[in-house]
Amino acid sequence: VAEHKWWKDGVVYQIYPASFKDSNNDGIGDLPGIISELDYIKSIGVDTIWICPMYDSPQVDMGYDISDYENVYPPYGTVDDMDKLIAETHARGMRVILDLVVNHTSDQHKWFQESRSSKTSPKRDWYIWRPARYVNGIRKPPNNWMSNFGGSVWQWDEETEEYYLHLFCPEQPDLNWENEETRQAIYKSAMEFWLKRGVDGFRVDTVNMYSKGSMVDAPITDPRSEWQFAGLQYCNGPRMHEFLGEMNAILEKYDAMTVGECPNTPDMTHVLKYVSAQEKQLNMVFQFDVVDIGQGPYKFQTTPFNWKLPEFKKAIETTQVLHRGNDGWTTAFLENHDQSRSISRFGSDAPAHRIPSGKMLAMMMMALSGTLFIYQGQEIGMVNFPLDWDMTEYKDVDSSNYYKMVDERSGHDEKELASAKAALQHLSRDHARVPMAWRNAANAGFSAVKPWMRANEDYAVCNAEQQKGDKNSVLSFWKRMIELRRQYKDVFVHGDFDVVDMENIDIFTFTKTWRNQKALVVLNFTDKEQKVSIAAGFRDQKANLLASSVDNCAPDALAAYEGRVYLL
Ligand code: TEU
Ligand code: CA
Structure with missing residues (x-):
């Protein structure tokens, strides 16, 4: 546990x-x-x-x-x-x-400033320096990796004639x-x-x-x-x-x-x-x-x-x-x-x-x-x-x-x-x-x-x-939702999640289960009303409806982008 x-x-x-x-x-x-x-x-x-x-x-x-x-x-x-x-x-x-x-x-960090100052700097090895590769006499970086922000991950340093690695900007040496x-x-x-x-x-x-x-x-x-x-x-x-x-x-x-x-x-x-x-x-x-x-x-x-x-x-x-x-x-x-x-x-x-x-x-x-x-x-x-x-x-x-x-x-x-x-x-x-x-x-x-x-x-x-x-x-609404999450934290924070309707392209329904407590969440991801049949066990609207994101929700249809949660 x-x-x-x-x-x-x-x-x-x-x-x-x-x-x-x-x-x-x-x-x-x-x-x-x-x-x-x-x-x-x-x-x-x-x-x-x-x-x-x-x-x-x-x-x-x-x-x-x-x-x-x-x-x-x-x-x-x-x-x-x-x-x-x-x-x-x-x-x-x-x-x-x-x-x-x-x-x-x-x-601009002093560690890098020292590292780049010379090949014999005590901090040279604090960053990742590599010599160039030469292909037909043309200088190339050590590999073909692309940086997260585009371009090569290698930056040539004129002073010491080596490349250093940067997975992000050249100004962010690794x-x-x-x-x-x-x-x-x-x-x-x-x-x-x-x-x-x-x-x-x-x-x-x-x-x-x-x-x-x-x-x-x-x-x-x-x-x-x-x-x-x-x-x-x-x-x-x-x-x-x-x-x-x-x-x-x-x-x-x-x-x-x-x-x-x-x-x-x-x-x-x-x-x-x-x-x-x-x-x-x-x-x-x-x-x-x-x-x-x-x-x-x-x-x-x-x-x-x-x-x-x-x-x-x-x-x-x-x-x-x-x-x-x-x-x-x-x-x-x-x-x-x-x-x-x-x-x-x-x-x-x-x-x-x-x-x-x-x-x-x-x-x-x-x-x-x-x-x-x-x-x-x-x-x-x-x-x-x-x-x-x-x-x-x-x-x-x-x-x-x-x-x-x-x-x-x-x-x-x-x-x-x-x-x-x-x-x-x-x-x-x-x-x-x-x-x-x-x-x-x-x-x-x-x-x-x-x-x-x-x-x-x-x-x-x-x-x-x-x-x-x-x-x-x-x-x-967020405040209310966070309160509910705290009130029923076993099922919402710790419960087991299961998708009910994986293939449905309009509605997302899932359950959360904690011991004998179960919640059903039904979410309309479209801008149109959607007919839904709420799963057996959750049908008793009054007893089981914990929250809806709209006022006066209908029994068998979700309004555009409505979300609803039931609790057993
Ligand atoms: O992000 C790293 C990351 O892997 C990506 O999500 C990155 O934001 C994406 O490739 C850019 O389109 C972290 C930070 O959250 C991000 O803000 C920094 O830019 C990045 O690291 C570098 O420190
Ligand atoms: Ca300011």
């Missing part, structure tokens, strides 16, 4: 510091801004906050390029502000976790985890510095990429490119489980919780090993099955909405059954700072449907097993910004690199560029990164000045202040 830990019943609220709340009106969100809204966060019913990287950084990848683990990015505040934030969060009975980004640092000294420095600087200040755990960035394996060429999946998708090679390498075991020994001393980001892992035996309690590696991971839906290996090369509901159910099922009958644990999430908005992706952001589909998705999340994660703005039903925004409004390196690549590759072809932009409007990370909509006021009430990123102008119809006072709002 799995041990009971606080984080299992946890509901975590993710904060993106740049876009949450600007307290000093410089256009950039900050730590005092977060502190000022802790009561709001608490009122949603969550018990833990996760703060995206607030460390010092040149911000090439929005803080996932860290130049100093032991300092705060000055526009966000200071280490003192962090101490205050931790204390204020704890004072409200909530916990706080930070992002742990230790697959790579910024190229640390060499094979080097014992490097690992100890990571534990001390990136982890213990903050654990000693009282943080309760970490969301561990790209946690399965530390062990790179043999670095042989990846198979050619995109003949038009010199660089190939290699995620299946650099993820889950040979020493991964060993490294995580070692890291866990430090975390255990502080009783810190971990949730690791686990992309490119179709092999469940790896996932299970990461999250099994007896393996002592991580507490849980984010699997990508749901958020990767409809995408090929090249994220944006997808037709919007080219997935069908059964695929979605299968993906949810994969993550929901992971820990069944073993000592592992799972997570439930639809959004984060790397994903576009869930209403726009999985529901409908058409004016008539955004609120209903936002509630329906909230109901689904409420009923899923594992630790629940919600992302700032999800609780008020924020949606993607519109297609007519100019490309200059996209700030993410992932988005702009993709657009640039299509531009170059197509020779500025307007049709191809239009379809690239449509893909970005559907899937870009920028949609999650616009300022939080606080009020019906300029810049969504986020800041008095023009923010670093344009606010979605729909704040008149979607803002936290209005929704607080409206019992029919998405926010009020």
Whole structure:
């Protein structure tokens, strides 16, 4: 029997510091801004906050390029502000976790500066340096791997005439985890510095990429490119489980919780090993099955909405059954700072449907097993910004690199560029990164000045202040759902998940079972009314209906995007 830990019943609220709340009106969100809204966060019913990287950084990848683990990015505040934030969060009975980004640092980190200074630097081996290959006298990188943000993973360094590895931007060199000294420095600087200040755990960035394996060429999946998708090679390498075991020994001393980001892992035996309690590696991971839906290996090369509901159910099922009958644990999430908005992706952001589909998705999340994660703005039903925004409004390196690549590759072809932009409007990370909509006021009430990123102008119809006072709002519905989840946590958080109607392309029905308690969740994923026959045993509407996302629901039909949950 799995041990009971606080984080299992946890509901975590993710904060993106740049876009949450600007307290000093410089256009950039900050730590005092977060502190000022802790009561709001608490009122949603969550018990833990996760703060995206607030460390010092040149911000090439929005803080996932860290130049100093032991300092705060000055526009966000200071280490003192962090101490205050931790204390204020704890004072409200909530916990706080930070992002742990230790697959790579910024190229401005002093470790890398030393490493690149010469081949004989004592820190040379802290990063991954390789000589060039020469093919017919032409200099080539050591392999054909494509970076997560396009182009080669290898960057040539003129000074010392070697390549260094970067799975993300060239400004994000990968640390060499094979080097014992490097690992100890990571534990001390990136982890213990903050654990000693009282943080309760970490969301561990790209946690399965530390062990790179043999670095042989990846198979050619995109003949038009010199660089190939290699995620299946650099993820889950040979020493991964060993490294995580070692890291866990430090975390255990502080009783810190971990949730690791686990992309490119179709092999469940790896996932299970990461999250099994007896393996002592991580507490849980984010699997990508749901958020990767409809995408090929090249994220944006997808037709919007080219997935069908059964695929979605299968993906949810994969993550929901992971820990069944073993000592592992799972997570439930639809959004984060790397994903576009869930209403726009999985529901409908058409004016008539955004609120209903936002509630329906909230109901689904409420009923899923594992630790629940919600992302700032999800609780008020924020949606993607519109297609007519100019490309200059996209700030993410992932988005702009993709657009640039299509531009170059197509020779500025307007049709191809239009379809690239449509893909970005559907899937870009920028949609999650616009300022939080606080009020019906300029810049969504986020800041008095023009923010670093344009606010979605729909704040008149979607803002936290209005929704607080409206019992029919998405926010009020989320609060109710989180209450229900807590009230019936055995069945919702810990119960066994089973899909009832895998083949149905309109309705998603699943049960949750805990001992002799059973819940039935029925969700209409279409914009039309759907006839349904509620399964035997659940028919007694009055006795068994726990909640519906619409008022006065009909006995044998679901309204457009209605969600309903019954309890036996
Ligand atoms: O993301 C790593 C990751 O595997 C992807 O989801 C990545 O965001 C995607 O390939 C981009 O389209 C993490 C962070 O969450 C992300 O924000 C960082 O950019 C990345 O690591 C590098 O630190
Ligand atoms: Ca500010």
